[in-house]
Amino acid sequence: MPQEQARVRLLLHVCCAPCSTACLERLRAEFEVVLFWYNPNLTDRDEHDRRLAEARRYAQSAGVELLEGPFEDARWRTVAEGLMAEPEGGRRCDACFRLRLRVAGEAAEAQGIGLLTTTLTLGPRKPLVKVAVAAAQALAGLPVEYLPLDFKKQGGFDRSLQLSREYGLYRQDFCGCEPSRREREERRR
Numbered sequence: 001m002p003q004e005q006a007r008v009r010l011l012l013h014v015c016c017a018p019c020s021t022a023c024l025e026r027l028r029a030e031f032e033v034v035l036f037w038y039n040p041n042l043t044d045r046d047e048h049d050r051r052l053a054e055a056r057r058y059a060q061s062a063g064v065e066l067l068e069g070p071f072e073d074a075r076w077r078t079v080a081e082g083l084m085a086e087p088e089g090g091r092r093c094d095a096c097f098r099l100r101l102r103v104a105g106e107a108a109e110a111q112g113i114g115l116l117t118t119t120l121t122l123g124p125r126k127p128l129v130k131v132a133v134a135a136a137q138a139l140a141g142l143p144v145e146y147l148p149l150d151f152k153k154q155g156g157f158d159r160s161l162q163l164s165r166e167y168g169l170y171r172q173d174f175c176g177c178e179p180s181r182r183e184r185e186e187r188r189r
C-alpha cells in the first residue's frame with residue numbers, strides 16, 4: 001500500500017479566534033497547521049486574556065495545537081512609540097505587524113517549522129502587500145518563509161463571521177490597540 005505523504009507543517013499566527021476560523025478551514029486541507037498566539041498590541045491584560053481564552057477554546061474545538069507567546073505590552077509600546085496618532089492602516093500597524101511576525105517566526109524556528117502565515121490578512125483594513133512587506137522584514141535572518149495568503153479573498157471575512165457564530169466566539173469590534181479602540185468609538189458617533 002502506498003505510504004500517505006506527510007503534509008508540510010505551517011505555523012499560523014493568530015490575531016484572535018474569530019479570524020482563525022476561516023483561515024484554519026482554508027489551510028488545514030493542505031498543511032499540518034500549528035496555531036501561534038502572540039498579540040502584545042491589545043489594550044490591556046483583560047482584553048488580551050479574554051481573546052486568548054477564546055483562541056484556546058476554539059483550538060480545542062477544532063482539534064489543533066495552540067502555542068502561546070507572552071503578553072509583552074511594554075515591548076509593543078516601544079515599537080509603537082511616536083506612532084500612536086497614526087490612523088489604523090498607517091505606520092503603527094507596520095511596526096505592529098513586524099513585531100508580531102518576528103516573534104511568530106522565532107516560534108516557528110524553535111518548532112522546526114519552516115513556513116509561516118498569519119490571520120492578519122483576513123482584516124479588511126490589512127492589505128496583503130503591507131503584511132507581506134512587514135513579514136519580509138520580520139523574518140530576515142530566520143530559516144522561515146512567509147506564505148503570502150490573502151485570507152479576505154474568496155469571501156474569507158464573511159466566512160469567519162459565519163463560523164464565529166457557529167462556535168459562539170467573542171468577536172471584538174476593534175483591531176486591538178488603544179488608538180484602534182478610540183477610532184472605533186469615533187466612527188460610531
Ligand code: SF4
Pocket residue numbers: 041042088089092093094096097175176177178180
Ligand atoms: S490598529 Fe491593529 S494592527 Fe494597527 S497597531 Fe493597532 S493593533 Fe496593531
